[in-house]
Amino acid sequence: MRADARKNYDQLLAVARVVVAEQGADASLRDIARKAGVGLGTLYRHFPTREALLEALLRAGFDQLAARASELESSSSPGDALASWLREFVAGAAGYRGVVASMMAAIEDPESALHASCVTMRAAGARLLARAQAAGVARTDIDGADLFALAGALAWLGDQPSVASRADHLVGVIAGAILTN
Structure with a gap:
């Protein structure tokens, strides 16, 4: 260039x-x-396209979140790693209002500019979830797609003025519902 x-x-x-x-x-x-x-x-x-701009904006954050999952795998207990990743996912999405809808649509659309980044991020969360499940500290009736959907829902809540102040508390509630110990 x-x-x-x-x-x-x-x-x-x-x-x-x-x-x-x-x-x-x-x-x-x-x-x-x-x-x-x-x-x-x-x-x-x-x-x-607008999506191409969003992808460029979000790619670095998504890539950092995927790399952070790898760091957490080696430096934290399985439960702490999963809870930390979930909090960081929600905090990262909160930096860009309205991006959750684009992100959730992109995960299902292989033609989307955001698709590859979203898939990588979902896979990172799924690895942390599987590790926590293998350690017996996370529910076994959810998978990486469920975790991504829950994280997206929590990020969406952060966009809602009426509950934004409670978003961190709600992340804790959901993390507590996922983790069994």
Whole structure:
């Protein structure tokens, strides 16, 4: 990528990160381009769809969450690792209002720009769940897809003003329902 194109790409992502955090996943792409100091055509050259922009914004966080699962596997007890990952999932999604719907749709759509990142993140959570189940500290009647759905639901609750202040408490309740010890 040319230096000026890389600069525009990085600027668009930096501005989009702020705008999407403030306004949500349906933020105006025109506003993002304007605030980044580029034309709408430049935004579309880098990100042909809203989903492509969201994927670029979220990929790093999803990849970090998958890597964090690996760290937790080796540094924490199975139950603590699973509970920590669940909390970090919900906290990460809370940084981007309205992204949960896109994420949940992407997991089922192999053509989605977000699909691969979501699948990787779900697999990371599933590994932590399987480890906790093997250790006898997690329910055995749920799987990685259930865990991902519960994490998505908890993240969605964080987007709701009427319950956002209770989101962390609710994560604890769900973690307690998953973990048996």
